[in-house]
Amino acid sequence: MVVSVKDDPFVQTRKGMVEQQLKAEGITDPLVLTAMEQIPRHLFIPEPWRYESYDNCAVPIGEGQTISQPFMVAVMTQALNLRGGEKILEIGTGSGYQAAILGWLAKEVYTVERIEPLVERARIVLHTLGFDNVHVRLGDGTLGLPEEAPFDRILITAGAPAIPPALMEQLAWGGILVAPIGDHWMQELTIVAKEEGGLRVKRGVACVFVPLMGQGGWRPGPPTGQEGP
């Protein structure tokens, strides 16, 4: 049984988050709204910042990383247009919250994180809540997971200079990839549909994510403008 939290003190707060931060701001997919009302976001956020769990902003999760603002999670999830049977790859597990939302809405989720303590914490929370269909892997997500490909949907939850070519290859035909693409300071949510006739690219809201590091992302050190594939 996925998600059964006894004495959850945040039930009303979460309803408020869904009404004010999601519905009022244009999120319409009823499945996305239900998932975000059900999943206890605060359990994915370490103690020192837990009281900020339902605020309308990104929140620290340790290791210099952040969990995205609820609205951004909803926008990205809605853009994936999930129907329930999909196999998904997420790059940037972070707290594991977005992976849990995907696990609630799809069949199977693989999520890759490069920082080991975050991998360990996300695994524990996801296991405790019963998300047996969410698999957390340690590694450089810009290379994808060739052994599990193809994926029906791919979501990058860190800011990328460009879409890593390995991920485009591992996206199934008819699949959708969603990623924040831009520079270190500002990105645009980019939605790519991989169709027989070619790629269909739509650009969405402006956003600010922590950088996607790695072989197909940014390299360590100050940005030079030459990064990316």
Ligand code: SAH
């Ligand atoms: N989806 C997360 C938030 C993402 S924050 C959540 O729901 O909490 C972005 C995460 O991407 C960070 O944890 C960061 O360590 C990770 N990351 C950055 N580059 C990566 C890479 N190449 N491979 C895997 N993870 C990466």
